[in-house]
Amino acid sequence: MTRSRVTLLRTDCHECAYVSGRTARLEFLSPQLALDDRRYQLLLEQGFRRSGPYIYRPRCPGCAACQSLRIPVARFRARRRHRRCRRDNADLHVTACPPVLTDEQLALYRRYIDHRHPHSSMADPDRAEAEGFLTAPWCTTVFYELRSTERGPLLGVAVTDVLPGALSAVYTFYAPEAEHRGLGNLAVLWQLSEARRLDAQHVYLGYWIADAPTMAYKATFRPHEVFDGRRWLAGA
Structure with missing residues (x-):
């Protein structure tokens, strides 16, 4: 799976649920992308994560506080x-x-x-x-x-x-x-x-966000x- 073959979709900006006063935005992989356990593990290694069947990662303007751990x-x-x-x-x-x-x-x-x-x-x-x-x-x-x-x-x-x-x-x-x-x-x-x-x-x-108590x-x-x-x- 190469990056050139993957379509990325972005949400609108919204208030961050973890850091007060910051703006959040998510980047999703196209739902049409065929996935399985092996491919998902490769995506985890690149900082992605799933919510239900949807694969996403934070792409927040001016902030990189969210890091995969x-x-x-x-x-x-x-x-x-x-x-x-x-x-x-x-x-x-x-x-x-x-x-x-x-x-x-x-x-x-x-x-x-x-x-x-x-x-x-x-x-x-x-x-x-x-x-x-x-x-x-x-x-x-x-x-x-x-x-x-x-x-x-x-x-x-x-x-x-x-x-x-x-x-x-x-x-x-x-x-x-x-x-x-x-x-x-x-x-x-x-x-x-x-x-x-x-x-x-x-x-x-x-x-993980260093400044988020939860x-x-x-x-x-x-x-x-x-x-x-x-x-x-x-x-x-």
Whole structure:
């Protein structure tokens, strides 16, 4: 896939959801482009990401704060906070499920969205909206369920793309009352363990902005690499 064969479409400028006072704009690949797991991994390596079946990257005027962040699996070393997170959640069971929302998963997704993003365009999603955001027909995606016992209540779901040489963290949602467990961090730790088992080289965590508090947890996974628009560099 060469750049000359790819059509890029741009959205209108809009207010940035992460940095106050800045203007955002996204660049999308043409929906007509044929995609599969291998091609998507190549696009991840070039700083793209998917939302549902749509592939995009930030192209904001006068700003390059959004950077793709990935973790080299073989070199990752858990910090004290990560070891504590694992210890505090040692009772949880993880089950790999196909990427089709069950009624239980959808109810949990709605509760999470309504708790975290009550006034956003994501609020009160129906099944089609949720699956349209979380899955893509051309991509191998797994829903990793987190439960307190093997058949206990559903506490969280880590939506993950499983690619030939990498895992990509798509989205994690969990029960609001279980927020103290740090299930977002636990999901990344699980994805790293799964990537190691699958002999994958990287886990992609999406975009990271150094000044955005909600994204700060991504940089705690070290070592990590960020994409500057041309190449991957070691993170601070």
